[in-house]
Amino acid sequence: NFRLHKADIIQSRACSVFANDVVKIKLVGSVHDIDTEQKSFSPLFTHQIFGQREEITGYVNPKVEILYASNSLRPLIRFSSTSRHSEQMLQEHGLNATDVVNCIKRFVPCDYLSSTEDLRSELAKNPMQEIGLKVGGYNISHVVPRSMNEKETLAEDQFEFYFSSLENPEVHQFANRLQSLAMWMIEKSSYIKADPNWKLLTLYRRLKQKETKSQGNDGDSAQQADLELVGFVTIYKYLCAKDCILGKTKCK
Known part of the structure; x- marks a missing residue:
């Protein structure tokens, strides 16, 4: 069982956010859907990727998008933030910044696309075909x-x-x-x-x-x-x- 002391929670909240709130998943049907928030949904679980606390640490207003091309289900990871917390601040709380993209690729392996342009190219390919x-x-x-x-x-x-x-x-x-x-x-x-x-x-x-x-x-x-x-x-x-x-x- 995973338990946190009150002091640990206070320190963590100063530099961290709840991953389930900032990760958004979306099936993208066309290039017009890429930058819209419609049809996106939040994950139910993130502890297998970001640990038992389900937190992303070290960033101000982080945003994580997992965009799946609906015709192939090949995904793209997009990560951004307003800014980063200073290393000194993280060290004072005994924390390390989360390597968001590498964490996802490590614990959720897949043949990820590399850029938004790659996603546009993927969507331009043939529509989804039945398998089997x-x-x-x-x-x-x-x-x-x-x-x-x-x-x-x-x-x-x-x-x-x-x-x-x-x-x-x-x-x-x-x-x-x-x-x-x-x-x-x-x-x-x-x-x-x-x-x-x-x-x-x-x-x-x-x-x-x-x-x-x-x-x-x-x-x-x-x-x-x-x-x-x-x-x-x-x-x-x-x-x-x-x-x-x-x-x-x-x-x-």
């Missing part, structure tokens, strides 16, 4: 309410399940990116070791929108399609004494 074999799915249809200046639209959300094996290098790389996201959201989450018995089940939403003719408008209808990841779960296949195949889930 389709094993099921379901549809949800609904009418989008019409506003004063917009046409009424009919939307259909198609959800699809895909099954794949981590034996495939492409699948294993994609699973590593998924696990880097899970590290921020699942307590005591850990990376899967290379093993052909690990399988990956992914859930995608294939969104189709069809513009319907509004009253007094005979224009042609247009159709758009998009694919986005909704969730995932890893499954381990093993044999029991009676040669029965069983499964156990790792994370989702």
Whole structure:
């Protein structure tokens, strides 16, 4: 169990911030989303990266962004701060400045992008593609309410399940990116070791929108399609004494 003395808490708060409050994670769908705070969310856990206190030390108004390109889930780390606390101040409190970027790369390994320009280039590549074999799915249809200046639209959300094996290098790389996201959201989450018995089940939403003719408008209808990841779960296949195949889930 981790316990702090009152004096330690006072010293820490003078130079530190709660990491869960300053780390923001976002799935970026276009270049317009990169510098907006919409769609971003905070991690649930940061102790595996920044220690049991879940603190970032040595900076004034630090800001940590983990931006995932939605088409590939390849992430970018962006870190900034207004200024740094002096080394003398940190030494007086017996503290060291947190090496934020290296801490993340060490405890949440992934094939990170190097710059915002790299993220823009990543987003310009092909949209997300399904990985594995389709094993099921379901549809949800609904009418989008019409506003004063917009046409009424009919939307259909198609959800699809895909099954794949981590034996495939492409699948294993994609699973590593998924696990880097899970590290921020699942307590005591850990990376899967290379093993052909690990399988990956992914859930995608294939969104189709069809513009319907509004009253007094005979224009042609247009159709758009998009694919986005909704969730995932890893499954381990093993044999029991009676040669029965069983499964156990790792994370989702």
